[in-house]
Structure formats: structure tokens, C-alpha cells
Amino acid sequence: MDDMALALSLCAVSPAIGGVLVRGEKGTAKSTTVRALTALLPAVDVIEGCRFSCAPDAVDPQCPDGPHPAPVSARTRPARLVELPVGASEDRVLGALHLERALSEGVTAYDPGLLAAAHRGLLYVDEVNLLPDHLVDVLLDAAAMGRATVERESVSVTHAARFVLVGTMNPEEGELRPQLLDRFGLTVEVAASRDPQVRAEVMRRRLAYEADPAGFAARYAEADAALGARVADARKLLPTVRLTDEMVTRIAALCAAADVDGVRADLVIARTALAHAAWSGRTEVVNGDVRVAARLALPHRRRRNPFDPPEQDQADLDRALDDAGLDDTPPGEPDPPAGGPPPDGPPDPDGPDDPVDGPDGPGDGPDGPDGPDGPGDAPQQPDGPAGQAGEPPAGAAPEQQQRDPEGAGAPPQPRPAPAGAPYRARVLRVPGTGAGVAGRRSAAMTTTGRQVGSQRPVGGAAGRPHLVATLSAAAPHQRARGRRGPGILLRPSDVRLPVRQGRESNLILFCLDASGSMGARARVGAVKAAVLSLLLDAYQRRDKVGLVTFRAAAAELALPPTSSVEVAAARLAALPTGGRTPLAEGLLRAREVLRVERVRDPRRRPLLVVVTDGRATAGADALARARHVAGLLAAEGTPAVVVDCEQGRMRMRLAADLAGRLGAEHLPLESVAADALTDAVRSRTTSRAAGTVRSGSEAS
Known part of the structure; x- marks a missing residue:
């Protein structure tokens, strides 16, 4: 949370940084923190009647409401917080032609959008990962350029749009693509504390606010005012901060050592380091400023492939800093703090935020929560003779040593087979024409x-x-x-x-056979590679995905339908195989998931992808039950594809029979790759051409 507060403060000092993306689990006060930032932003002076918030001392010469007469009439208003809803249209964001005036009065009038309203304020996008990509591009372009350009029916308008852009997201609902992730200046990860003392303090403050909102705000008014004054002072100091040529070279060396694409990272680090120096009250950038900037600006730019985690290993970052000569602060240069108020800032009315961090806090004592007897202790491995808790007896078999730590004597879990390298998969489509997202x-x-x-317009539709x-x-x-x-x-x-x-976009629900009939580890690796390739295709086509697996005696919803294809890939990589084949149970579980999703998201059409060899060996009449469930799915009109994993010369063709009963396309495993389909078409075309030439020769 300290990194989040610091990143927001630095962007408030210098909006040119390009905004902040806050990633974190649900319930971590991301939205609350962002909304609280608005009260700390300095008030702005605007020209009376200007819809684009022109400053009286710096009038935009291209303001659509200009030219403003001199002397201008000014007023002071608080900085705005403009929230962009996920379902907003491009016209609502950029603005558009005022159609009624254009048709009734015959004039070309521009109706400003949310970017104009956010000028010199804060633009907040909650769940930015769910925003359509073209709107994300529009926002990030405006944040980087400081202007918004609108080209509509006979309207060509450009206006200033300098704002603090903040996006929040829950990674469980899907990631931003690497090219969009790179456009955010800074990224921070937030998570709820696992310390009971900190969580208890959060509850106390929240309950105190609910009991008396005005009184609670009054207790922190002085600290808020001091923080707002610090932002205003840093803004005034920023133009005088100096970035030496030596420091520019170090930043360039740092980004080269971190192996990031392009030069956007270099510019963001330079701007962030300047803002951090001003935030710290200095007029020259030092090593510590660059280290703080790198920690906030580099991690998310190391993501190259769609399934790469959007963060950087700390050891890699430290190594890059060392290679750039930023390993420590040279003598005579203070190493600035990571964030928070200056040492002589106002005290917290309730004392320190984290009561366990003090020198005499309960977390430092021998009997505190983190002490030897505290609940936060990890189990200690005794140094005594074999047979004590946490240590297997001497001479124990390797499989016995791999049993669960609870000592229940459960058999060792099978190690998951690694997936092969993904490839470009053929496109699977839902037949017909839908009306979805x-x-x-x-x-x-x-x-x-x-x-x-x-x-x-139907049902209040707009556009x-x-x-x-x-x-x-x-x-x-x-x-x-x-x-x-x-x-x-x-x-x-x-x-x-x-x-x-x-x-x-569609819902792609994978129903994956993870039983022992899938065969050797090499075969399982090929199956996982095929599913991973289809997941990559789903990622590129903006689909939701879900994963049902079946093995042993039951089926499991390994991943509820979600936009986070990355989570599906991680679950797939860790999927073990073995046991019998409950095919009917797997199809029944998939049917139930699709039923729930039809109620939850009725506009999104599903596509069921069954990955199996068609065998059913769990219980009596297993194959007959599987065929019966397949008939139910077909009767409900569920679009489906069966990826046939059966291999070898002697084949039972059970998967092909299952595809027939589902009314589904039958796709052999080796045909999942798009290149295989291209090669098949090319070879068939070549053979037909050769046959035509041969027939012509015989005729002549």
C-alpha cells in the first residue's frame, strides 16, 4: 500500500509520467485510495464558462471555446475526479458532434466528453482490464500526449487533456495485454496484510468512519492538508529539478540491462525520478530517486508473451541496477525514503499505522505474534533423532517421504506432465450469427x-x-x-x-480428460500443448475461458469461466493425470457450468471443447451414460468440438462416435495446429492439380 500511495502522489506531482495501474486482489481498498487522492490535489483556477477548464494564466490557443476575451473572468474550483464506466462508448469518452443542433440550427457544435471533463484533474477507470482495447488506447494516447483529438462527422477538434490517469484491476478477471500494459507509466501490486494487528486496525478505522464520517475526517484533516500542501510544493519545485547527463546515461544503462523493449521505460523512469526528487524536496536527481522509479516503472515492462507474469523478479531488478552503477548511493548523496510524509511531517492522530512495526511493538517481543510461540510461526524442524515431528524416519522409502505433511499416509500425488510448446491453433467458431460482446x-x-x-433504439440503447x-x-x-x-x-x-x-467473443469451456487412458507423459504433453495453443487463441480473440477436468471417479471445475486466460494456463500446467475415466461426469459438469453461464451472461454464446480419447471406464455402463449425456447436450443445441486424442494404428474411434452424438466437429489432435490444416489444403490442391495435368496428358 505504501508503493501505491507513493505512485499516486508522484503522478499527482507530474501527470506526464503516464498514470498508474494498480493490480491487486479483491477487497484491498484500491478504489477507496484512488478516490481519496482527489481531496489532496490542489484546487485549480479556470476561466469562467470554458468547458475545457483553461487556466487563466496559460490559455490553450486551440481551445474549442476560444478565443477567450481579455481580461478573462476566472474562478477557483476543486480538482475533479472523473470516473469512466466500463460500458462507455468512444463518443462518450472523446466527445462528438452535437447532432440536434447540427440538424435543427445548421451549426457544427462539439459536445465534449469525459477527457475534457478530466482535464487538470483525475481520470479513474475501475476494472480497466475489462475496458475495450480501443478505449484503453484512446485513454493512454491522451495521457501520453496531453491532448485529445476528435475526428467526427464534419468535426475536427483538439483540446488539452492533461490528467492523472489511474486504473485498477483484479488479475483474476484477466490481464491487460503487454502492449497496453507498457503504456501505463507505473504499476504497483497491492495485497491485504496477513498480520492480524494490521487487519484489526483497518476494521477499527472503518467502523469509526461509519459511526461518525464527519468526525473521522476531521481527525485526519490536518494530515491531509499537509499532504496536499506537499503535492503543491512538489509541483512548483519540479521545473527546477535537474537531471544530470551522468544520471541520464545510468537510466539508459539500467533499461538496457533490464532488456525492456523500446525507450518508453527510459522516459518514464526519468520523469518519475524528477518527480520523486521534487517530492523529497531536492533540486537534483540522485541514485535513490532512480531506484524508486525503476521499482515502479520496470517490472510490468518485462512481460513479453501473453502467459508471462506481469512482474519482474526482484533479483533480476537488483542485478540490472547493479549493472547500471545504481547499486548504492554515492557518498554525500542521501538515499531518499520510498514514500510517506517527510521526517518532520505531521504525526498520525492515531499513532503509527502499523502497530507491530515499532521498536516495542508486539511483533518484536519474544511472545508476540511473530515470536516462537505466536500463531504466525512456521513449523520448526527439530534437530533431534529421526521420528520426531516434521522429519521422516531413517531409511524411509522415497515415496513415503513424499506423502502429505499431515502424516495421513496418503499416496503420493502424481507429478504433472509438462506441456509442450504452444503453436498457432486453427480457429474454432460458433456457427450462426450471435449478438454478444x-x-x-x-x-x-x-x-x-x-x-x-x-x-x-431498443431498450434505451445509445450510441x-x-x-x-x-x-x-x-x-x-x-x-x-x-x-x-x-x-x-x-x-x-x-x-x-x-x-x-x-x-x-465467446465462452470457450474446455472439458479435459485427465485420466490414465490418456497414456504416456509425452502424449499428455502433446495434449496440454494443444489446449495451451487453443487458450492462446482465446486470449488473442478476447474470449472467456473455463476448464473442467475429469479423472479417477469425479469431475472438477478447475477454473470457473473467467477472462483471465493466464490463470487457465497456470491451472493446465499444474494438472496431474491418472486414474479411471469418468467421461459422463465430465460432460455433466460441463453441462451444469454452461447452464449457469447462460443465466449469468446470456449474450455470450458458448463453445464446448471436449479433449478426450472417447473412453469411459468409471462404473458400470460408463460408455452408455456418456452417450446419454452427449445426447442431452446436443438436444440443448450446445455448440461443441471434440479433440480426438486417440493415437496408434488400432483405433476404437470412440471420440468420433462421441462427436456424432454431440453434433460436434471431430478434430484429431494433430489437426489442432493451423499449419496442419494449411498443409492439408495445400497437399489436396497440389494432388488435384497433378491429377488434372495427368488427365490432360492422357487425353493428348
Whole structure:
């Protein structure tokens, strides 16, 4: 949480850093902290009547509301917090043509969007990983350039848009793509403390706030005012902070040693180091400023592949700092603190935030929570003779030493087989045309794509109107409406919205056979590689994914449907195999998951991908039960694909039979790769061409 507070403060000092992305588990006060930042931002002076918040002493010459008459009339208002909802349209973000004035008055009027409202304030996007990619691009471009450009029907507008961009996200719901992750200046990871003392203090403060919000705020008013003054002082000091050429060279060496792509990281570290020096009250950047900046700006830029974790190993970061000559602070240079108020800042009204950090706190004593008898202690391995707790008896068999630590005598768990390298998979699509969330897989009527018609707004739908269709609907009624002269009289019933045909994202539910019938470890590795390749394809096509596995005597929902394809890949890598084949149970569990998802997300069409060799060996009539469940899924119209993992010369073709009963496409394992399909088409085309040439030769 200290890193989060520091990153937000530095971006408040210098919005040119490019914003902060806060990643963390649910319930860690991410949104609360971001909203609290607004009260610490200095008030802004704006020109009266300017919708774009122009400063009286620095008027934007390209302001759409300009030119402003001199002398200007100014007023002071608090800095704004503008929240961007996940479902916002591009017109709502950028602004658009004021259609009613354009058609009724014949003037070109621009209606500003959220970026104009956020100028000189804070723009907050909760669950930024769920925001459509094109909107994320728009936000990050504006944050980096400090301006927003709008090109719409006969409207070309550019205006200032300098704001503190903050995004929060829960990684369990999906990651940002590496190219978008790189556009955020800083990234911090937050997690709830596991210390009972800290958690108890959080509860006390939250309950105190709920009991008396005004009184609680008054207790911290002095500390808040001091922190706000520190932000304002740092902003004034920032233009005078000096970054020496030697320090620039060290930053470049650091980024080269960290092996990051491009030079955005170099610029972000330089800007962050300047802001940190101003935050610390100094006029020259020192090694410690660069170290703090690197810790916040580098980790998420090491992510190269979609399934790489978006963080950097601390040892790698320390090694890069050492290689760049930033291993320690040279003599005479103070090493600035990582964050928090200055040493002479105002004290906390309730004392230190973390009561266990003090020299006499309960966490430092021999009987505290972290002492030898505390609950936070890890079990100690005794040094006594064999047979004591935590130590296997001498001469124990290796498999006995691998049993569970509870000593229950359970058999050792099978080690998961490693997955092979992923490859480009063929595209699996849901048949028909849907109406789901815009994506890149199946055909659908969506908000993006090729325009195929128009319609009246249904159910309060909004968006950019279809201009020609709206005019066509209004034109026949102009005489009845009494129009005299130029312009067109519009009614709300005239508005038409475009109908577009594009691609949608789907729910890809994998039902994976993890039983012993899948065979040797090499075969399991090939199966995992195929599923991993399909997961990579789902990642690129913006799909939700889920994973049902079945082995031994039961089926398990290894991963509930989620947008976090990375979690699915991690679960797949750790998946063990072995035991009997409860195929019917696996299909039943998949059917139940799909039933729940139809209620939870009715617009998203599913695709069931069954990865199996078709055998069913769990219980009496196992194969008949599996065929019965497959018939139920087919009767419900569930789109499905069966990836046939059976190999060898003698094949029972059970997976092909299962595909027939499901009404599904039958796909042999070796045909999952897109190259295999291309090679098959190429070889068939070549053989046909050769046959044609041979027939022609025989005829001649």
C-alpha cells in the first residue's frame, strides 16, 4: 500500500509520467485510495464558462471555446475526479458532434466528453482490464500526449487533456495485454496484510468512519492538508529539478540491462525520478530517486508473451541496477525514503499505522505474534533423532517421504506432465450469427464492424446515430411539423442507430480428460500443448475461458469461466493425470457450468471443447451414460468440438462416435495446429492439380 500511495502522489506531482495501474486482489481498498487522492490535489483556477477548464494564466490557443476575451473572468474550483464506466462508448469518452443542433440550427457544435471533463484533474477507470482495447488506447494516447483529438462527422477538434490517469484491476478477471500494459507509466501490486494487528486496525478505522464520517475526517484533516500542501510544493519545485547527463546515461544503462523493449521505460523512469526528487524536496536527481522509479516503472515492462507474469523478479531488478552503477548511493548523496510524509511531517492522530512495526511493538517481543510461540510461526524442524515431528524416519522409502505433511499416509500425488510448446491453433467458431460482446471469434451483430442497416433504439440503447437513416426518417414529416426555412425539425422518434455485423467473443469451456487412458507423459504433453495453443487463441480473440477436468471417479471445475486466460494456463500446467475415466461426469459438469453461464451472461454464446480419447471406464455402463449425456447436450443445441486424442494404428474411434452424438466437429489432435490444416489444403490442391495435368496428358 505504501508503493501505491507513493505512485499516486508522484503522478499527482507530474501527470506526464503516464498514470498508474494498480493490480491487486479483491477487497484491498484500491478504489477507496484512488478516490481519496482527489481531496489532496490542489484546487485549480479556470476561466469562467470554458468547458475545457483553461487556466487563466496559460490559455490553450486551440481551445474549442476560444478565443477567450481579455481580461478573462476566472474562478477557483476543486480538482475533479472523473470516473469512466466500463460500458462507455468512444463518443462518450472523446466527445462528438452535437447532432440536434447540427440538424435543427445548421451549426457544427462539439459536445465534449469525459477527457475534457478530466482535464487538470483525475481520470479513474475501475476494472480497466475489462475496458475495450480501443478505449484503453484512446485513454493512454491522451495521457501520453496531453491532448485529445476528435475526428467526427464534419468535426475536427483538439483540446488539452492533461490528467492523472489511474486504473485498477483484479488479475483474476484477466490481464491487460503487454502492449497496453507498457503504456501505463507505473504499476504497483497491492495485497491485504496477513498480520492480524494490521487487519484489526483497518476494521477499527472503518467502523469509526461509519459511526461518525464527519468526525473521522476531521481527525485526519490536518494530515491531509499537509499532504496536499506537499503535492503543491512538489509541483512548483519540479521545473527546477535537474537531471544530470551522468544520471541520464545510468537510466539508459539500467533499461538496457533490464532488456525492456523500446525507450518508453527510459522516459518514464526519468520523469518519475524528477518527480520523486521534487517530492523529497531536492533540486537534483540522485541514485535513490532512480531506484524508486525503476521499482515502479520496470517490472510490468518485462512481460513479453501473453502467459508471462506481469512482474519482474526482484533479483533480476537488483542485478540490472547493479549493472547500471545504481547499486548504492554515492557518498554525500542521501538515499531518499520510498514514500510517506517527510521526517518532520505531521504525526498520525492515531499513532503509527502499523502497530507491530515499532521498536516495542508486539511483533518484536519474544511472545508476540511473530515470536516462537505466536500463531504466525512456521513449523520448526527439530534437530533431534529421526521420528520426531516434521522429519521422516531413517531409511524411509522415497515415496513415503513424499506423502502429505499431515502424516495421513496418503499416496503420493502424481507429478504433472509438462506441456509442450504452444503453436498457432486453427480457429474454432460458433456457427450462426450471435449478438454478444464485441470480440474476434464468431460472427455477430455488435457495436463495431461492417454497417449493414439501421434500426430504432431498443431498450434505451445509445450510441452514434446513423445520420442518413435519421434524416430519411425525419424528412417526410417536415411539412406536417410546420417547418419554414432552413434546418430540419427532429423528434426523438426519428433517431436511428446503425446495425453492424462484426465478430463477438465467446465462452470457450474446455472439458479435459485427465485420466490414465490418456497414456504416456509425452502424449499428455502433446495434449496440454494443444489446449495451451487453443487458450492462446482465446486470449488473442478476447474470449472467456473455463476448464473442467475429469479423472479417477469425479469431475472438477478447475477454473470457473473467467477472462483471465493466464490463470487457465497456470491451472493446465499444474494438472496431474491418472486414474479411471469418468467421461459422463465430465460432460455433466460441463453441462451444469454452461447452464449457469447462460443465466449469468446470456449474450455470450458458448463453445464446448471436449479433449478426450472417447473412453469411459468409471462404473458400470460408463460408455452408455456418456452417450446419454452427449445426447442431452446436443438436444440443448450446445455448440461443441471434440479433440480426438486417440493415437496408434488400432483405433476404437470412440471420440468420433462421441462427436456424432454431440453434433460436434471431430478434430484429431494433430489437426489442432493451423499449419496442419494449411498443409492439408495445400497437399489436396497440389494432388488435384497433378491429377488434372495427368488427365490432360492422357487425353493428348
